[in-house]
Amino acid sequence: MERDTIILFYPLVDKKRQVSNLPFPILYLERMIRDSGLITILLDERISPDYEIIIEKNKDRILLAGVSAMIGYQMISGSKFSESIKKHTQAPVVWGGWYANVLPELLLKLEFIDFVVVGQGEIAFKELCLALYQKLPLENIKGLGYKDSNGIIINEKATLIDEKTFPNVDYSLIDINAIIESNGIPAPEERSINYIATIGCPYDCHFCCLAAIWGKKFFAKKVDVILNDLELFIKTGNIKKIAFDDDNFFGNKSFVQNLCNGIIDRGIQLKWEANAHVSTFLKNYTEEDIRLIYKAGCRAIRLGAESGDQEILVKVNKRINVSDNYEIVKLLGKNKIKPVFYIMVAFPWDPDKDFKLTLDMVGKAKTINSNLEAGINFFVPLPKTKLYDEGIEYGFQPFKDHFELIDFIGKEYVAPWWKHDYRKELYIFLRVYFKYANPRHYKSQFGLLKIFSFIATIFLYPISYLRLRYGFRKAPFEAYIYFGLRRFLNAITGWNSKDDEESMARTRSWKR
Ligand code: SF4
Known part of the structure; x- marks a missing residue:
């Protein structure tokens, strides 16, 4: 045969x-x-x-x-x-x-x-x-x-080619509805899917492998192809939300403007979110552009804010300033777009310092815009990045084989340069102060948990706000009382602690 x-x-x-x-x-x-x-x-x-x-x-x-x-x-x-x-x-x-x-x-x-x-x-x-x-x-x-x-x-790697020269994707080969419903049938307004509109990124952050793999190139798909795809997803999957998974969606302003105008002209009704580089966005997009982006359905922008330690931002070649992070949360808040920070802490050079300054920065940014969300990861040196060899110098052990890597992924990470375990402080920060610094956070809960969160907000909001505003995280007594109450209520009501798990999950994942 x-x-x-x-x-x-x-x-x-x-x-x-x-x-x-x-x-x-x-x-x-x-x-x-x-x-x-x-x-x-x-x-x-x-x-x-x-x-x-x-x-x-x-x-x-x-x-x-x-x-x-x-x-x-x-x-x-x-x-x-x-x-x-x-x-x-x-x-x-x-x-x-x-x-x-x-x-x-x-x-x-x-x-x-x-x-x-x-x-x-x-x-x-x-x-x-x-x-x-x-x-x-x-x-x-x-x-x-x-x-x-x-x-x-x-063999030697090929250079990145603009995929406009490749044939179009055939979505009829997959069952879009089955994918949307792979965790059960979502509420009609929550039907969502991801999309990739561009490839590459012109930056070269030293913890990221993108430049080594794709050589700082950036290409966007044809706007008409994207618009046709979005219309197809609405027709076949009845989707209401799109998560653009591009590394640097906002990297080309005319592309973003054309796409937004196309979405508006065709009457495409979708809420969407995408990634931006903080300083590029601040430099290239005016308030008028942001209003257009909002009108086209953008409701959240994910930002590589990375660190509150300026020395780290320079060392990792992020090409942003700490002050940019405050400016962007303010700007997006004014235009009703939710900012989402992606953060890394505990770099090898002085982990205590960057951990403290970064939590200070994230906390202060939250008091500027209480809708801010944040995913905080511990720095892990990724092979093919400029920080990999430096990580090894500081004691990171390269993986000998596939099974050692699988073992590493499954374990709770502790880098050799950590001066103490940062997890507990991060857990309290995310689970209590960061969460309750948004006085409307209880609205996203349901049933008894909503009532509990509402009462907790009355007590915890002012304390959380002040702690974040002034970067004071010592003696977190009210957090311990909160956890005790949660445990007690969990025991008598049978609630699960899903949101606790989600907070911790944010502290574990790798960049890629
Ligand atoms: S971290 Fe983001 S901005 Fe930096 S090189 Fe990677 S994709 Fe580009």
């Missing part, structure tokens, strides 16, 4: 709770081989958990199996799929995505992985499929990693 089938797998992102993300990596690859005469099977583990049956059914036809994985649970679910391919078929397995980009050698050491693709995956993937189909050599495929008798070989 001819081997003419490519199977592309999008692994589970989390063991328990799924995100309603479109499986862009496999959709992007499918379009590249659509007209090649090969058959493509797309497998999204959320929709096809019983993928082994499909592998078994096609075992004699599979030419290549592809997996796209980020660093996180996808490493585990992608490994299980790859082992299953090896168990049932003779087909080789290729991995792409962020994991393959930052640690390709780790993947190629595994028996169940034959190839990796680094850099932009589309062209290398297409060339690999055709090379296997036509039995051509692999040496000239840019960005391809493989192993032979000489060991691991990773």
